[in-house]
Amino acid sequence: MFKITFICLLFNINCCLSDPLQEVFAWKQITYKIDGVVYNKNSDYKKTPGGFHFMEDVEEYEKFFIQYNNIPIGLEVYGKKVFVTVPRRRYGIPSTLNYVEISSNKSPALRPFKNSHNLISVxxxxxxxxxxLWMVDTGLLEIPGNRTQVKQPSIVVYDLKTNTQIINYDLKKxxxxxxxxxxxxxxxxxxVTEDNCDDAYAYINDLATEGMIVFSLKKRDSWRLNHPTFVHDEMSLNFTVAGYVINWKDGLFSIALSEPDANxxxxxxxxxLVSTQEFSVNTKYLKTGSIAENGRLEGSRGNNSQSGSHDYHPGSKTLFFANVAQDAILCWRVDNKMAPENIGLVVQDHTKLVYISDLKVIxxxxxxxxxxxxxxxxxxLNVNEDNFFIHRMKVQDLIKNTPCAEKL
Structure with a gap:
């Protein structure tokens, strides 16, 4: 037992005996329920209950549902409703913004969110x-070899109390x-704060051309920021996931916010994504477009700490990272110095955490x-095994026995 404890402390690993992962959903392949019709296999056409459907040959780009091509990317949680996005990166994606309800059904069919049929790719x-509910509709059919910009990228917002679209703002050239x-x-x-809903700002990453876009709801205006800290690190390329070398030169990937200060x-x-470093800036500089001298290096997370999404938990002052390079979640308490010895590996699973595409603190x-x-x-993908998962974990279970448990 002493040997196990020593190893846990040496490598900052959470060695709680119980698995903190609580599986909410698991799918072998994605299915849909649209207008009362369940799509659990390929379909060339959108079907109508009780309607006649004639068999005709159609081109791949015309097919309504190609099951294998549907890869979920993002999530959000609102009560019992879990939003699941499927960007249009291949043909045969019937709906990009969807939801499921938390229930005993671990592999539910996705349902298109109301009034989302005009969205291209989220x-x-x-x-x-x-x-x-905020999102960016990229307006892009991201088909390999046939990328098509259908419409200008836009910020789209829904009021979840009424399920109505209330904002559709086209980004400027x-x-x-x-x-x-x-x-x-x-x-x-x-x-934004709940007592000042009209004065919201949104910060959008651009991992492809390595910048940030800021949007002011009150001004109905947007502007682009460029900074060296948004750019990928060539020295952090070529990490592996599931045995495959990742050489994507993805720049700015994730932006997480602390609680508000007195101002x-x-x-x-x-x-x-392709970096092992973390940076920070006060949002007042994002709002005024003056990041130039104000972005700062917090430190390094250490080797193989390349991470995608991350989010902040105010109660524990902790950031959680989707550490794709190790099939793991990392933590860092922000009032401790960022250094490898202060980073906790809170959970790791080479089956159920193979490429964490999205992470949210709820x-x-x-x-x-x-x-x-x-x-x-x-x-x-092996379609006879679970490929897509949604898990939930309690913050206190994750940070227990890690450097994130207390201020050092």
Whole structure:
């Protein structure tokens, strides 16, 4: 027992005997229920209950549902409703913004969210303190060999109390660098308080052309920020996931916000996917477009700490990282110095955490969506086993016996 404890302390690993992962959903392949029709196998056409459907040959790009091509990417949680996005990165995606209800059914069919049929492609949405669901519609059919920009990328917001779309703001041409930029708009972080809902800011990553877009709801205006800290680190390339070498040169990937300070501003923590470093900036500089001399290096998370999504838990002052390079979740308490010895590996699973595509802190829990996407990109998913997961974990279970448990 002493030997196990020593190893846990040496490597900052949470060695609680119980598995903190609570499986909420698991799918071998994605299915849909649309207008009363269940789609659990390929379908060339959208079906009508009781209707006649004639068999005709159609081109792949015309097919309504190609089951294997449907890869979930993002999640959000609103009560018993869990939003699941499926960006249009291949043909045969019937709906990009969907939801399921938490129940005893561990593999439910996705249902398109109301009034979302005009959305082209959505990655990682975000619910704010005012019960609004924010997202970026990239407007891009991201089909390999046939990328098609259907519409201008836009910020889309729904009022979840009424399920109605209340904002659809087209990004300006000056927000984008070139035709690659739209495919990099894969997450949105919302800066607002529930007592001032009209004065919201949104921070959008651009991992493709390595920048950030800021949107002011009150001004109905947006602007682009560029900074060296948004750029991927060549020295952090070529990590492995599921045995495949990842050489994606993804820049700024995730932006997480602290609680507000006395002036109503926050610390924005951010990083490229291809980096082992964490950076920060006070949001007042994002709101004024003056990041130039104000972005700062917090430190290094250590080897193999390349991470995608991350989010902040105010109660424990802890950031949680989707550590894709180790099939793990990392933690860092932000009032401790960022250094490898202060980073905790809170959970690791080489089956159920193979590429954490999204991570959200919901109350006192961490939720993740896992999708094995490197296997989809470089090989073939085994459709006879679970490939896509949504897990939830209690924050206190995760940080127990790690450097994140207390201020050092």
């Amino acid at each position: 990655y990682r949405p975000r619910i704010d303190a005012c019960d609004r 000056s927000d984008l660098i070139n035709e690659r930029s739209s495919g990099g708009l894969t997450s949105i972080t919302v800066d 109503g501003d926050r610390t924005a923590y951010y990083h490229p 109350g006192d829990e961490v939720w993740v969506l896992v999708n094995k996407i490197p296997i989809f990109v470089y090989s073939t």
